[in-house]
Amino acid sequence: MPDRLHFRLKLRRGPLFTLEAQESLPMQGVTAIVGPSGSGKTSLLRALAGLDMGVAGERRITFCNKEWDGPGGHVPAHERRIGFVFQDPHLFPHLSVAGNIGYGAKRCEVTSFDAIVEALELGPLLDRGIDGLSGGEARRVALARALASNPAVLFLDEPMTGLDSQRKSEFLPYIARAVSQARVPALYVSHSSDEVVTLADRVLELGQGHVTGWRTPPMRLTAHVVAETGPGVEVRLDGAEDDGPGASIALPLRALPGEAVGIGLPVESVHFSVHHPGAGSAIMVLPVTVTRPAGAEGQAVLDVLGQSVRVPGVMRVPSARTLWMSVLRVLPRPMVVDSTK
């Protein structure tokens, strides 16, 4: 079982808002924290980080069996080994890109500077000043600086704020790569679950200062537009057979034939069977292979027509087993994760 971050908090922010939340988060992979504006996402992250200690209230926080806040005392924020990436990159204007990344590294023993620079493709920028970096480059530098501080956990608070959708979809794979290569767990705050769907292993929802539940991230697949249909487009998964229960889905989206579209299928609409389900109510039936069975965290990895897809651990079946995946219905409709439009 992975280590966990346990917390129980009751903190008053202003006259009208109280963060009252209790949860236990696995410290493995990416945990997205989503919720509407003002629901307390940033307040939660700051409380867990040990910032805002002036706010009166109750705090019990244990990170990987180490008490951060509680009867045993208080670990100051700078000793929690949190790599923080904020909405604003907050880079040091007097330092080069390399200097910014190395700033965190100076305070800790770090051997992975080169690996971080490589994972985030920052090599060509190292000698530059930070003036003139694009929004996406600045975010990569901020992420690299956080990783170089050798963190035990990353806290990402809407790090893509202000980036356009093209830059967002470019930045996401960098986060995914950095998190998996550095093997550091991450809490990722976002307004939009679409934004983190490619990253998150699990999604915690907040509403009005309370945890309202856990949501399973949709299964993400890439498809290509095959036709415009008037109200939208028809998309098809690459490699799907032309006949049989279609591998195509109608999407309410403006896009041109040939364009790639990322779609998220709600897991409630996806079923698996050992035998072909035959013609029925499925709008899509596809053969899939189990690449990695569900582990402790309940995520299995499947090969779906050459795409690697993570799904909750419904299948405790051996590797290499072939199954049939039926998309029975799509609730409320396939979520458009990203597109070039």
Ligand SMILES: Nc1ncnc2c1ncn2[C@@H]1O[C@H](COP(=O)(O)OP(=O)(O)OP(=O)(O)O)[C@@H](O)[C@H]1O
């Ligand atoms: N320093 C403060 N003083 C008074 N009220 C505060 C303070 N910080 C936050 N709040 C209030 O706490 C509530 C939660 O704010 P918070 O920033 O945690 O929400 P959020 O979910 O991160 O919002 P957003 O998505 O807009 O960033 C809001 O009502 C906010 O006005």
